[in-house]
Each structure stands twice: as structure tokens, then as C-alpha cells.
Amino acid sequence: MNRGMKRLAVFLFAVxxxxxxxxxxxxxxxxxxxxxxxxxxLSRINQSNIDSLSLAWVYRVNPGRAPQAGGGNVNTTIKGxxxxxxxxxYTTIPDHVWAIDARTGREIWHYVWPSKGxxxxxxxxxxxxxxxxxxxxxDCNLIALNSKxxxxxxxxxICDLEQFYYASVAPIIVNTSVKNHVITGVSGDDLDxxxxxxxxxxxxxxxxxxxxAHPEPGTPEAKxxxxxxxxxxxGGMTWVPSTYDPDLNLLYFGTGNPQxxxxxxxxxxxxxxxxxxxALNPDTGKLAWYFQPSPHDxxxxxxxxTPVLFDGEVNGEPRKLLAQASRNGWFFLLDRATGRNILSSxxxxxxxxxxxDAKGQPIPNPAKQPKPDGALVTPNQGGAINxxxxxxxxxxxLFYANAARAWSVYYLYDxxxxxxxxxxNDRSGFSEAMVQAIDYKTGKIRWSHKWPGGGGGxxxxxLSTAGKLLFAGDPSANFVALDPATGxxxxxxxxxxxVSNGPITYELDGVQYLVVGAGDTLYGFAMRxx
Amino acid sequence: xxRLIAAKKGDRQLCxxxxxxxxxxxxxxxxxxxxxxxxxxxxxxxxxxxxxxxQRQEVDPAAASRGKRVYTQFCINCHGASAKGTExxxxxxxxxxxxxxxxxxxxxxxxxxxxxxKTDLTNAQVADLTHFLKDxxxxxxxxxxxxxxxxxxxxxxxxxxxxxxGAGKCSTCHSPTGDLAGVxxxxxxxxxxxxxxFPRLSQPRHVTITLSGGQPVSGALERIDDFSVSxxxxxxxxxxxxxxxxxxVDLSDPLAAHNQMLDVYTDQDIHNVARYLxxxx
Numbered sequence: 001m002n003r004g005m006k007r008l009a010v011f012l013f014a015v016x017x018x019x020x021x022x023x024x025x026x027x028x029x030x031x032x033x034x035x036x037x038x039x040x041x042l043s044r045i046n047q048s049n050i051d052s053l054s055l056a057w058v059y060r061v062n063p064g065r066a067p068q069a070g071g072g073n074v075n076t077t078i079k080g081x082x083x084x085x086x087x088x089x090y091t092t093i094p095d096h097v098w099a100i101d102a103r104t105g106r107e108i109w110h111y112v113w114p115s116k117g118x119x120x121x122x123x124x125x126x127x128x129x130x131x132x133x134x135x136x137x138x139d140c141n142l143i144a145l146n147s148k149x150x151x152x153x154x155x156x157x158i159c160d161l162e163q164f165y166y167a168s169v170a171p172i173i174v175n176t177s178v179k180n181h182v183i184t185g186v187s188g189d190d191l192d193x194x195x196x197x198x199x200x201x202x203x204x205x206x207x208x209x210x211x212x213a214h215p216e217p218g219t220p221e222a223k224x225x226x227x228x229x230x231x232x233x234x235g236g237m238t239w240v241p242s243t244y245d246p247d248l249n250l251l252y253f254g255t256g257n258p259q260x261x262x263x264x265x266x267x268x269x270x271x272x273x274x275x276x277x278x279a280l281n282p283d284t285g286k287l288a289w290y291f292q293p294s295p296h297d298x299x300x301x302x303x304x305x306t307p308v309l310f311d312g313e314v315n316g317e318p319r320k321l322l323a324q325a326s327r328n329g330w331f332f333l334l335d336r337a338t339g340r341n342i343l344s345s346x347x348x349x350x351x352x353x354x355x356x357d358a359k360g361q362p363i364p365n366p367a368k369q370p371k372p373d374g375a376l377v378t379p380n381q382g383g384a385i386n387x388x389x390x391x392x393x394x395x396x397x398l399f400y401a402n403a404a405r406a407w408s409v410y411y412l413y414d415x416x417x418x419x420x421x422x423x424x425n426d427r428s429g430f431s432e433a434m435v436q437a438i439d440y441k442t443g444k445i446r447w448s449h450k451w452p453g454g455g456g457g458x459x460x461x462x463l464s465t466a467g468k469l470l471f472a473g474d475p476s477a478n479f480v481a482l483d484p485a486t487g488x489x490x491x492x493x494x495x496x497x498x499v500s501n502g503p504i505t506y507e508l509d510g511v512q513y514l515v516v517g518a519g520d521t522l523y524g525f526a527m528r529x530x
Numbered sequence: 531x532x533r534l535i536a537a538k539k540g541d542r543q544l545c546x547x548x549x550x551x552x553x554x555x556x557x558x559x560x561x562x563x564x565x566x567x568x569x570x571x572x573x574x575x576x577x578x579x580x581x582x583x584x585q586r587q588e589v590d591p592a593a594a595s596r597g598k599r600v601y602t603q604f605c606i607n608c609h610g611a612s613a614k615g616t617e618x619x620x621x622x623x624x625x626x627x628x629x630x631x632x633x634x635x636x637x638x639x640x641x642x643x644x645x646x647x648k649t650d651l652t653n654a655q656v657a658d659l660t661h662f663l664k665d666x667x668x669x670x671x672x673x674x675x676x677x678x679x680x681x682x683x684x685x686x687x688x689x690x691x692x693x694x695x696g697a698g699k700c701s702t703c704h705s706p707t708g709d710l711a712g713v714x715x716x717x718x719x720x721x722x723x724x725x726x727x728f729p730r731l732s733q734p735r736h737v738t739i740t741l742s743g744g745q746p747v748s749g750a751l752e753r754i755d756d757f758s759v760s761x762x763x764x765x766x767x768x769x770x771x772x773x774x775x776x777x778x779v780d781l782s783d784p785l786a787a788h789n790q791m792l793d794v795y796t797d798q799d800i801h802n803v804a805r806y807l808x809x810x811x
Contacts, residue, residue, distance in 0.1 A: 117585075162630040164671060190671040192624055229615075233624050261674070349793070367797065373684040374723060375797050407792050409727065409800075413676045418614050420623055422674035429728025430789050453754040476755035489756040 027084040027504040030125055030170040036243035036308040038391040039464050040505045044512035045527040046467030050481055050491040056526035057105025063096050078517035080125030080170060081502040091522060094120040094138050099150060103508055105524050109150035115139050118166035125170035129202050134182050136167035142184050142200060156205035158198060164190040170241045176249055178283040181208060185238030192259035192420055195236035199285060209285030213255045213273045224269040235259035236274035240304040240387050248337055251282040252322060256302035262370050263414045263423025270295035275303040277324055279339060289339030292361050293326040298369045300381045301328040308392045312440060314342055323440055325390050325401040327383030330362055331438050345443030347436050348384045348405045352377055370410035370424045380408035381426045389461035389502040396484050398446055399438040400462050402472055406431030433458045433475050437487060449487035451475050461502025473499020479516050495523060587632050589665045597662030600655050604648040613666050622663055623670050633657045682723045682804050690806025693799055706810050714810040723804040729788050737761050739771050740778040
């Protein structure tokens, strides 16, 4: 087989369940392909040879000595998933982008954005389209860089620092039959501001549309707020990247907490479209459907976790599915064409609901809303899961979440009729961390692997592969491979810090690479042809 | 200069409803007629964003105090005691114009244009007013932290005592005249509540390692994961064992009983027990 035929074979093999094409020689976007499954068809690294995996390179980010805007030390933790295109790996921290040789780990270029401020909590990475690299900055800009040399092509403002917005999410490229899009999201919950998502022209940065995470005044959904003013200041940030189904031409993402965050007495109602899984037409920004995992949230349980798309079978019928393991501890399986709920179940035990309503949405227990003298709640504010990515493995039919069972006491500090900002908070206590393998057809936990020796709140994403491996970070700074069928630990590498991003894999020149970030360092492992 | 030009470019792209993008009404109006206006205002917020180097106005406490007097005299009737608005006047904490103001550069001109507003304030009075409003904004943005500790002593002392000695099973291990004597003096009520819910170990967990065919090795746990376990034995030596199939690990969990109770406590139990513990002076 010549080189071209080999490439073609790999190309065809990589056609996913709903017609998308992924490129094993690359990791083209935040989740690899647009489905959000974080499942790789690569199998050169597999159960039989994982013990032979070798360290190929290490790259430590060096942002230089420029002070961080707004003071403090530069946050060098790599929280973004690297993107790999044409043998180049792109990684980020806030205000910084590096292009690295994906084979050798050697730096090609480093771009620094002269920041004006904003919250430098983290950056989720870049998007790449042809020869342009896109990244968001804490001071509310979308930047386009030349992939060859890191030179800036243009930048455009996507939010307003004055209102305490900031930007951290990785942009997503969506190419439809109509036009191409760069999808951006926003962050910020200090003040009561509305969340939104935008689409920009990849060539010019021009705004194509903006969709606010609140209904139009006068619509039935607007009645989920006590007033227009509360609704227009109701939050719902969009800080985790979207997924996309090209056949249905629908973009899927989650929205964050309502505002005020903890003190919810001034916003009675379910507070649409905060805490929702949203489906939009990416060409128009028009809403197709919504499903709300956390109606009237008062615990900061952003429902932004990756909506994972896959085709499967439910009750013997083939279905186009969407699954989310949500920060509130519940797993949801939806029909991604309609948004109709198929299944809702806890993936860790919680204590905040009175069951689910007719739509499959949890009903919050008023007794477990924050109280002046405290309410004991599980999960805690960090959640049963947070932003780190889950993985769905079509070979096992299991949805994996690096989860936590955590408790805290929620206090209401502001009992005014019209609180603003947060107006309360939680104080955390006991927690334990585990990988949960969820059978998507039943919602039951097929296996659970509790991480020994550490508390909850593991901030490592997951990756599963056709090599019958599930990669994860544990609380003890290990990068671990588990058996995806049983949860048995098979391999590990002790790193200098806990895994802080989602692992990726790609194959170049017959070598399968596995790259993971821990703190300020990327570790590149490799399995060479035998 | 480059940034200024770029900001203008972004502004044009961000405003889908340009007919609403005037500064004159940026302080808003009454809510009943406000919704389309506010929606447009929110859509246009970036019009004023990044007009210059970004730096929040630093609040001068003395000026904020003077500004509070100005606010109380001229603004409070319509905008409310905390500037969060009333039916007569909009919320000023959430006002994009106030948020982007620096020392009155936006509020001053707006006051002169808006109907029924005090137009003869001096520049110094307007600046003082901005310090008061910025102080309110900064306090709102930080109110995830309490101004004072929450009052957790809302429970019933006797019910707490009963729970301590009964269903809570606390007296199985603890005594109000022994290890908990004077605990109400030692910790604040909030810390008492947190500590009995989420106690911390005062010493390392005890671990015993048994290798097949070998003598057990015991000591204080240093670390454990899926692959190895480390302890410090009674002689003070640090020892690590691989967790292969030939090793048995017995790890004590002194907090297990506490952690299991988290699924059992009611919030009323928690408040009652906190009240009882606080009484142990």
C-alpha cells in the first residue's frame, strides 16, 4: 500500500457514526472531532503494549517576564486541550499561544497578547481553520493568528470588560453548506450580566450573529423570570466549547448559572435559558430546542459540560443522541434532533432534587437552596463534574466522567428582595473522586473506579481509544490508563503535577503520540512502529 | 493607538440595533417601558467598552462618603438606598454607563441631558458620586464573601443534645466533658458547624502492608495511589511498596463514621448540634 492509499484508508476508517470525518494524524479542534466524544480510532497504543509507551518529549511553557495584567503572577496552568494540525501542536495559557512541533516538542513560535485585564483563570485552547489560529483573551478579544509564524491577522472585541465579562473558551470552527463560522463564548459572573454566544466570519472576524441566553420579552419562556429586568441580567455564560452535527446542522452547547448566583429569591422561576443544553442553527443563530438540567439553579452548577453526540440504540431503535454528565450530578440522554429527554439519572448520589418533571428535568428541592444558617448539599459548588471533558466510547457503549462526590454547606448572605452578584457562597468539606462509567442506555453505573489517596475535584479530562484504553489524570499527579470495560488501572506515569487538561492522541509517520498537560508542562508520549 | 482603533472596529460589529445606541438614555428608565430599550442597551454595551486603557476606578473612601451624601440628597428616592433601582428609577449597579464611567466623564454629561435629574451638581460632587457608586459596584462584585459570618446558631440546644447522645451517635466516640470540653469557646459557631460536619485528621492514617508470605509492616500513611503506597514506619523510615497482586493494604479510616453521616443528617440536625456544641463553654 503506498503512502497515498494508506492515508485514504485511514481517512475512510475515521468516518464517524454520523458522517463526520476525523483525521487520526491530527487533533483538529478542542474535542478532536465535532462530536465531543473524545474517542480516537487509533490503536497503535493498546492494552497489549501500553507498558512499552515511552516519553518522547516534554515542553514547559515559558510566558516570559511580562507581568500579568491586573497584577499577580502569570497563571501558567495549561487548562486547554491542544490542537494538532499539519504536524503542529498549538497550546495556550491566558494571553499566550505556542506552536510546537508535534513530533519533537520543539517550539516553533510564541505569541503574546498585550492584555488590558480580565480574569486570567484559564484558557481552553485554540481553533484552527486552514492557515489561521483563533484564540480568545481574558480582556474580551478574539484574535486570529497566521499559523505559519504566529503573526496577528486581526482581532475583534467579543465582550465588555467594563461589565466584568472575560473570555476563556476555545473557539470552535463550524463549516456548513452555507458558510463558515468561528463560534465564541463568554465568561463572567461577578455582576448580573447576560451570557451569549457569537458566530464570527473566519476571514474577517465580522459578527455573523449573537444569541443571548435569555428569551425574548413577551415569549412564553420569558415567564420563567419575575421581570424583564431580572431576565436581562440573568447570566448564563457559555464557557465550554460547542459540539456540532453536520447532518442536522445543529450546534450544541451548555449555558451557565443564572444571576445572582446563590441568592435566587429575586428571580423566582426556572430562569430560561440559563443552565440549559441549547441547540442552535449555526447559520442563523436561531434556537432549535433547549433542555434545562438545573432549573432555577442556586448552587453555581453551570450546565456547560460538553454535550456529547453519538448515534446509538434505545429500546431497539436507532437514535441520534446527545448525552451530558452535568455539574449537578445528573446524566441526561436526549434525542439531539428534538431535545426530547430519553433518560435522566444520577451519576453520583445527590440530595438536592424532588425527582424529575415530565420533561425529565430535575425538580430542585427548596429545602436545599442556600440558607442563612446553611444547607448541607451534595454536590458542592465545584460540582460532580466541572469543565474537564468526558469521553464516550462507541466500542463499550459507556460514557465516562471523571467525577466527584462532594459535600458543602451553602450559605445565603443577602436575603434582600433584590440581591445582586452572588449574595452567598458555599464552604466545602468532604469529597471523593472517581471515574464513573455510565451505560447510556440505562443510566446505570457499569463500573466506578474510586481514586485512592485524594479528595474530589479532579480537573482532568478523559480520552478513550480503539486501543481499548481510557486515559485520565488522578488526584495524585498520575497520568493513568484504565481498562474501559472494567476500570482496572493498567498503566501510569507519575508527573510533576496533577493533569490539568484533556489528553489527546494523534499519529504521525507511523508513530502514535499521546499528549497531556500537567501544570505548566506538556508531556508527549509515543509508541513507535514495530 | 492600535488598540483604540481596533476597539472601534469591534464596536461596530457588536451593535446589531444601532438605532438604540445613543448614550443619552444610558441610565435607563422605568422598567415598564424599558424592555426593548434595555435589550438594545445590552446589545450595545460594547459601544462604550475599551474606550481607553482598562483600569477600574479606584474608590476613595472619603470621596465615597461625600458621594453618599450627594446620592442620599438627590438620587435615593428614585434609585433606591443601595442604588439597585426602584419603580421610579433604574438600577445603577447594573448600568453600563455607570460601569464605564471614570470620575464622572459619563455620568456628568448624562445628568445634564436626562429629564428630572439634578443638573447643577459641581464636577467635584459628580466625582464624589461616582466613588459612592463604584464602591457599591465593587462590594456587589465581591459579595460571594460575607460581610460578617452567617448566624448558624438557629437550632434547638436540647434537641442537639438529644441527637448527640442518640441518633447522631456522636457520644459513641465523643464526650462533652472529655474531648469536647470547652469546644464552644475554642471555635466560632461557624467553624463548629463546619468542623463537626467535615472533621480533619490531626494525625496521619494508619496503614498496614502485608506481603505474601512476609511479616506485616505498619506505619503512618504518607501517600497512596493505585500503584504504590508509602508509609513511615515506627523507626521513622520512609518505605514505599508497589501495589501489585502480592500486597495487601489495610488502611484505617477514622473519619468513615462522620462521612457516612453526611447522607443521614437533616439540616435541622445540623443546626441543633451546632447550637449544642456552642453551649459547651
